Amino acid sequence: MHRLYAKTFSLFASLKLTLVIMIGLAVALFTGMFWDQTQNLEKHLEGVTSPAARKLFLFLELNDVFHSWWFGILVLLLALNLIACSIARLPKIWIDARNPVKKLDNKKLPLTTMLQVSTIQMPVFSPKEETWTEDNTRYVFFEKQKYARCGVYVIHTALLFIMFGSIIATQAGIDGMMLIPEGSYEHLVNAKGPSGKLYSHDLGFAVSCTDFRLKTYTDGSPMAYESDLAIFDKNDFSKPIITKTIKVNDPLEYQGYTFYQASYQALEGEKRLNLKVGPHGGVLKAYQVLPGEKIGDITPTEIYEDYAGLGSAVQIKQGDTQFVVFRKYPEFDSQVRRGSLDIVYQGFDEPYATGISVGKVPCISFVFTGFVIMFVGLYMAFCMNQRRYYAKITKLNNGHFELILGGISHRYPQAFEQEFNQIVSQHSTL
Amino acid sequence: MLVSTQLYNICAGAYVVALFLYILNLSIKKTRLRQIGTTLVALGFLTQTLGMAFRWIEAGYVELEAYTQSTGEQLEGVAYWQVLTQHPPWSNLYEIMVYMSWGLVLVFLVCEVKWRARFIGIFALLLALTALGVASLTSGQIKPLVPALKSWWIMIHVISASIAYAAGTIAAVASLLYLLKAEDRVPLSKVASGVMGVSALICLILGRGMSLVMTQSYQSQGTVSPGVGWLLIICIGLCLISSVWLHNAPRRGSATYFAALLSLLAVMGLIMINGHVNIWDMALFAMMAFAQIFIGLVILFPTQIRALLPKADQLDHIAYSNILVAFALVAVVLVTGALWAHYAWGRYWGWDPKETGALVIWITYALYLHTRITYGWTGPKSAVIAVFGFFVILAGFLGVNLGWFADGLHSYGRS
Numbered sequence: 116m117h118r119l120y121a122k123t124f125s126l127f128a129s130l131k132l133t134l135v136i137m138i139g140l141a142v143a144l145f146t147g148m149f150w151d152q153t154q155n156l157e158k159h160l161e162g163v164t165s166p167a168a169r170k171l172f173l174f175l176e177l178n179d180v181f182h183s184w185w186f187g188i189l190v191l192l193l194a195l196n197l198i199a200c201s202i203a204r205l206p207k208i209w210i211d212a213r214n215p216v217k218k219l220d221n222k223k224l225p226l227t228t229m230l231q232v233s234t235i236q237m238p239v240f241s242p243k244e245e246t247w248t249e250d251n252t253r254y255v256f257f258e259k260q261k262y263a264r265c266g267v268y269v270i271h272t273a274l275l276f277i278m279f280g281s282i283i284a285t286q287a288g289i290d291g292m293m294l295i296p297e298g299s300y301e302h303l304v305n306a307k308g309p310s311g312k313l314y315s316h317d318l319g320f321a322v323s324c325t326d327f328r329l330k331t332y333t334d335g336s337p338m339a340y341e342s343d344l345a346i347f348d349k350n351d352f353s354k355p356i357i358t359k360t361i362k363v364n365d366p367l368e369y370q371g372y373t374f375y376q377a378s379y380q381a382l383e384g385e386k387r388l389n390l391k392v393g394p395h396g397g398v399l400k401a402y403q404v405l406p407g408e409k410i411g412d413i414t415p416t417e418i419y420e421d422y423a424g425l426g427s428a429v430q431i432k433q434g435d436t437q438f439v440v441f442r443k444y445p446e447f448d449s450q451v452r453r454g455s456l457d458i459v460y461q462g463f464d465e466p467y468a469t470g471i472s473v474g475k476v477p478c479i480s481f482v483f484t485g486f487v488i489m490f491v492g493l494y495m496a497f498c499m500n501q502r503r504y505y506a507k508i509t510k511l512n513n514g515h516f517e518l519i520l521g522g523i524s525h526r527y528p529q530a531f532e533q534e535f536n537q538i539v540s541q542h543s544t545l
Numbered sequence: 546m547l548v549s550t551q552l553y554n555i556c557a558g559a560y561v562v563a564l565f566l567y568i569l570n571l572s573i574k575k576t577r578l579r580q581i582g583t584t585l586v587a588l589g590f591l592t593q594t595l596g597m598a599f600r601w602i603e604a605g606y607v608e609l610e611a612y613t614q615s616t617g618e619q620l621e622g623v624a625y626w627q628v629l630t631q632h633p634p635w636s637n638l639y640e641i642m643v644y645m646s647w648g649l650v651l652v653f654l655v656c657e658v659k660w661r662a663r664f665i666g667i668f669a670l671l672l673a674l675t676a677l678g679v680a681s682l683t684s685g686q687i688k689p690l691v692p693a694l695k696s697w698w699i700m701i702h703v704i705s706a707s708i709a710y711a712a713g714t715i716a717a718v719a720s721l722l723y724l725l726k727a728e729d730r731v732p733l734s735k736v737a738s739g740v741m742g743v744s745a746l747i748c749l750i751l752g753r754g755m756s757l758v759m760t761q762s763y764q765s766q767g768t769v770s771p772g773v774g775w776l777l778i779i780c781i782g783l784c785l786i787s788s789v790w791l792h793n794a795p796r797r798g799s800a801t802y803f804a805a806l807l808s809l810l811a812v813m814g815l816i817m818i819n820g821h822v823n824i825w826d827m828a829l830f831a832m833m834a835f836a837q838i839f840i841g842l843v844i845l846f847p848t849q850i851r852a853l854l855p856k857a858d859q860l861d862h863i864a865y866s867n868i869l870v871a872f873a874l875v876a877v878v879l880v881t882g883a884l885w886a887h888y889a890w891g892r893y894w895g896w897d898p899k900e901t902g903a904l905v906i907w908i909t910y911a912l913y914l915h916t917r918i919t920y921g922w923t924g925p926k927s928a929v930i931a932v933f934g935f936f937v938i939l940a941g942f943l944g945v946n947l948g949w950f951a952d953g954l955h956s957y958g959r960s
Contacts, residue, residue, distance in 0.1 A: 130915060130919045130920065133915060134912065134915065134916065137908055137911060137912050137915070138912070140908055141905050141908050141909065141912075144901045144902075144904055144905045144908070145905065145940075147896060147901055148898045148901050148902060148905075148945070148950040149950055180896075181896045281894070290891070290892060330612075330615060330616060331615060332611050332614070332615050332689055333611070333614050333615050336689075336691075337691070337692060338611065338612065338615060338689065338692070339692055339695075340692065362692075363692040363693055363695070363889065364692075364693065364695065364696045364888060364889045366888070366891065373891055375889070375890060375891045377890065377891075391617060401617075443614075445614065445617070459617060461615065461616065461617055462615070472890060472891045473891070474891030474892060476887075476893070479887070479893070482883075482893065483884075486880045486883070486884070489876060489880065490876075490880075493873050493876060497869055497873055
């Protein structure tokens, strides 16, 4: 039994397993990139005709690779691998960092130099060095960045934080949409569960949209949109608990939920035209009217989504004449038609429902902490280097000293050699 | 023509001259040539950076214009400056390709100052010019931004990606040079065999796989060219044959190698004559042609070219250092992307093709580092992984933008 345990542990602590898992993950990720993971199952199966291929597709859950059983196994194996590797390797590194060999040993150090000098400049390496005498020989020991070797394990810990946080977020998180018509409120969220199941989630409070504002470019595509949201207690609509105007990239947070301005939808209703009217060549005044409402002696009659390929337009009736004003060409009316009035058409407002994306990610702090730890680990692993300097000083018969210098670094041998040679030249000039 | 476009043209010109000087420097061994070349690259780089600054403002004016046209108001004060600066020049495919060439040149200049390794400059400039060339043939029209891209996260996210993928590319170049230099560990025939094998695979993908074989037609932007299809099938066949022969019987392989190379050039020529050119396909064909021509030269003049190549150890070190940088920066890309997505859309990771693509690139470099550090796989094996990494970048970054994979929230680059 003990042998089985030992064998299993060494399997999980092996780098071979890491490589296999990494290759497996890469293949999984590519697979997930090929099939659109947001499409529903029926659409996917339309493209897969043979029954054998269908069975394989469903068995491997290729429509939802990243929540499939085999992907979960890969991630679990990676987590176990990371933990086992750390248990197997980290103690030795930690003990070595806490209890370094402090005596110079010619045979074990890659860089050593022997010098004969008349005086020794103390400190040899740094004021923080350790020095002691033993059998008429003075030893010096100095270490830089002694925990640098742990950097890799910090990165691995970060990965574990991120994986753990993600699993909780997927299982226990809420991810859904709410469509709230202007002037109305909602308390239910259309949420999607971990396996793609749709369900309805009750927030326990009401979210209302008092106003939605949309600004579009002249071709109709959205420029910016925002909603005025107010949160009410379900039983008390007299006073809002909190209000905020949310825009894209600027959400509202309440009770662990975050409400994002995601989209919008036009509702059936009256279109209110935005027109600017004024005397020809004079100052224009802004109006918002329904079709058929008069402004002075003109009446907008019809709205065109695309008039003769020139884009959105509105038809205006003035007395017995009719003409068209284009949204894309605001100067056309004043400079070409040259009527008694100048008219600029700026699109229409219609009732909208605001599309709010709702998210609750418990333990998102786990994931973000993981990010921070990752950067600390990257810095430790790539920018830091554990270096040890040794010196052995013996007094010679002629009054001079024999100074032996030695050094060892964990990585970047060329840079360390330069550093070491600098120290050697510092001492050899004395 | 926009000022920024003019500046980009000037910088491309500087790169072309510098490239010529670097190539000249291979036979005329005067250090002066090389120094002038590098100075030109540096000046071109500054011009390109200036061009990007100009484009930022030009895009800002487009935003202001669009705002005024749609609302009839003129912006003033703080709001004016806000809108003017809210559109950095990296939101469509044209701008991304310009950005990639910028990153490549930046990483090359750092490598040049640190190591001064010959040939890296030549490849870096060829690739940067390819990127600029593709950009110039893509629509560079500045369109107003969709609301989700109006955020400051885009800065560090895109800069990191540009430098990360550039470093990965330089590492792949250094690794290819390593494989050619380290003749005691890697026979040239095996390298040539590998390049031909990869070329065959890429040509098959460009011909859209089985449809090429079934219909013998090459498809580009919806139009079909039957003649090119036949030539492409011949090219693939020659690549495969030469790959196998080079691996097993080097002497026979060399002759077919050049036949395959000529057929590839013929395919490119025929596509251009036919007129239905897809610039992305041509860019891939061009990169294959560069690699094949270079290796062809090494086959013909092995001792001369190897003498010019930097030391194998140094090339190995250059590749390793660049991958370290790439690995760290791709981590930054992933994290900033996740944070941005969290604040904009409420989900920090959606398994979007682009997000997944960046993760695949990261895992590939993790694989490189793990095999190197713990298995001790420095040298040829490491170099192969680094070269493979370049194709992972192509697929995971460009491929995702071009729609090779499923669409996602991220397909902004397509406009």
